[in-house]
Amino acid sequence: MNITYPHVIENCIGEKIIFHRVQPEPDGDRVLVQNFVQPGIGPVMHTHWLQDECLTVLEGRIGYQVLGQPKQYAGPGDTVLFERGTPHRFWNAGDDVLHCEGWIKPANTIVFFLSAIYAAQNKSGTAEPERFDGAYLMQRYASEYDLPEIPGFVKKAIIPATYQLGKLLGKYEHMQDAPDPIRA
Missing domain, CATH: 2.60.120.10 (Jelly Rolls)
Structure with missing residues (x-):
């Protein structure tokens, strides 16, 4: 990006x-x-x-x-x-x-990540990002960012399932230039 x-x-x-x-x-x-x-x-x-x-x-x-x-x-x-x-x-x-x-x-991916979160909020019209975009960001950048108040079951089952469904439905074309996540 x-x-x-x-x-x-x-x-x-x-x-x-x-x-x-x-x-x-x-x-x-x-x-x-x-x-x-x-x-x-x-x-x-x-x-x-x-x-x-x-x-x-x-x-x-x-x-x-x-x-x-x-x-x-x-x-x-x-x-x-x-x-x-x-x-x-x-x-x-x-x-x-x-x-x-x-x-x-360090700056890492923060500019892209926050830009994408804000865009997903604007897409949903609420504080909660649009579900597919939110799942994409939480999955792709899990090594960099976390939302600790999301229940473990949601992080381990619902978000990955939503991410996979989004891939199947072609929901992530607008994320094709997303930077690679940083691994610790």
């Missing part, structure tokens, strides 16, 4: 990300981002197995949580770091748009 920067994505539930550029570094490229999140909105609990994510609040109030820990909050000037392998979520905990800047390192 050929991406030009800045690369802007928006979903139908009120999240916007601007990927400004990929900054080469000796220990892995860093993608520089800005996000804008509507009140009460934010990604579900998720894990990046291979990447660190850092957000600094510019405007608004961020709520965030690491799986199994209490909710926390931060405001303008505060920085939140989610280390690789840590299940986490964040949301706009204020009444105005949350605006953050930050980075994800």
